[in-house]
Amino acid sequence: MNGARHIATPSGGYGTKLVIGFSPHSSAHKAPSRSRLMTTTVSPPATAKAARKHLGLAILALAMGGFAIGTTEFAMMGLLKEIEEGLGISTPEAGNLISAYALGVVIGAPVFAAFGAKLPRKHLALGLMLFLSLANLTSFIAPDYGFMLLSRFASGLPHGAFFGVAAVIAAGLVAPTKRGWAISMVMAGLTVSNVIGVPLATWVGQTFGWRLLFVIVGAIGLLTVAMVWKFVPFEAAHPEASIRRELGALKRLQVWLALLIGVIGFGGFFAVYTYIAHTMTSVAGIPENLIPAVVALYGLGMVVGNIFGGRLADKSVMGTIYWVMPGIAVALVVYAIAAHWAWAAFIMAFVVGGIGSMLTPALQTRLLDAAPGAASLASSLNHSALNIANALGAFLGGTVIAWGWGYVAPALVGSVLAILGLGVAVLSGLLERKRPLAT
Known part of the structure; x- marks a missing residue:
């Protein structure tokens, strides 16, 4: 009996399984005493092309979710003035809306990842993105400051868990040697949002009303739901999956060390980003109307760095961290010096923007390695760590500015943080030599 079947390959693509056997009634072959069956897997050019197409669309679907998240997170900063006027609130109160979102990320990442452990990852991703869309639409209709504060907290809840489960899905769609690349492609949605989504949403909000930001994000979120439903392959939940199993990641020292690398090492990145407009206008002397161009350059650097960092992580996860950390430290010192000349700034x-984002795929992959039995929770916690780094960087940067050290001081603080993060990474590597990670 001869036939062909389509099967899913280990990398998540599709191949053709050719089943070749001998019929006992065949006149062309002498019938054996028992039917012999031989299977081979072949990938004709057309089938291989289809596999690559489905893989690309699946990762694009997950990246679209990152694009929506990045737009709702960062466009708020460019529309703070309009939001203050629209809700009749002060600048500090408007800043609390951003803090509420960050708090939602920190809390939501471990909670959603743990309680969604028994769900198929595709279904969890769909639920999280639908939650994000609905939460943003409630921000659109928020009648007052209190309701808006609550809706922004709710919008942040699915942020980390979505990136966590999306990273695990993407890593499972490709060969182990390409995990870093797959994760970086998912994270590319977040970085591209800083180049396209944030400037566009900011312009629309300033021109036609700031509430339209949340309609745009809601629409992108619903588009993501449709794409994930159609293109991301279904995989049943692990039979042993449970909240207890996911929370087991918190017992692993290497998980905490990886998170600490992100909190400390990435703090400097956010210290610079938070005060970049003040530095460019007050130190570099760049006109205020060119700040969007500066932010776009920063975002473009994030896109390039994220992709390059994914390639490096595929070669060596810890090696990438060891090299990127001192690179961040040096770049921030040079930034503090170069900020006095517009062209250099x-x-x-x-x-x-580029060298800081090179760290993200390596950290995400490191967490997957450190908690193989609780990948969703560990991966989600990375985004909690990055939001804590955001708060830490902004706080320390604001502190040294308040001390009168100037607007380049946050970059120097960030350089010190990067060196401290390198120290944590070296400690993690030394401990791993004594006790290798379980697989």
Whole structure:
């Protein structure tokens, strides 16, 4: 009996399984005493092309979710003035809306990842993105400051869990040697949002009303739901999956060390990003109307760095961390010096954005390695760590500015944080030599 069947390959693509056997009634072959069956897997060019197409669309679907998240997170910063006027609140109160979102990320990442452990990952991703869309639409209709504060907290809840489960799905769609690349492609949605989504949403909000930001994000979120439903392959939940199993990741020292690398090492990245507009206008002397161009350059650097960092992580996860950390430290010192000249400040905005984002795929992959039995929770916690880094960087940067050290001081603080993060990474590596990670 001869036939062909389509099967899913280990990398998540599709191949053709050719089943070749001998019929006992065949006149062309002498019938054996028992039917012999031989199977081979072949990938004709057309089938291989289809596999690559489905893989690309699946990762694009997950990246679209990152694009929606990045737009709702960062466009708020560019529309704070309009939101203050629209809700009749002060600047500090408007800043609390951003803090509420970050708090939602920190809390929501472990909670959703743990309680969604028994769900198929595709269904969890769909639920999280639908939650994000609905939460943003409630921000659109928020009648007052209190309701808006609650809706922004709710919008942040699915942020980390979505990136966590999306990273695990993407890593499972490709060969182990390409995990870093797959994760970086998912994270590319977040970085591309800083180049396209945030400037566009900011312009629409300033021109037609700031509430339209949340309609845009809601629409992108619903588009993501449709794409994930159609293109991301279904995989049943692990039979042993449970909340207890996911929370088991918190017992692993290497998980905490990886998170600490992100909190400390990435703090400097956010210290610069938070005060980049003040530095460019007050130190570099760049006109205020060119700040969007500076932010776009920073975002473009994030896109390039994220992709390059994914390639490096595929070669060596810890090696990437060891090299990127001191690179961040040096880049921030150079940024502090270059910020006194407009042309140099433009260049360093791109460089700092790029080298900082090179760290993200390596950290995400490191957490997957450190908690193989609780990948969703560990991966989600990375985004909690990055939001804590955001708060830490902004706080320390604001502190040294308040002390009168100037607007370049946050970059120098960030350089010190990067060196401290390198120290944590070295400690993690030394401990791993004594006790290798379980697989």
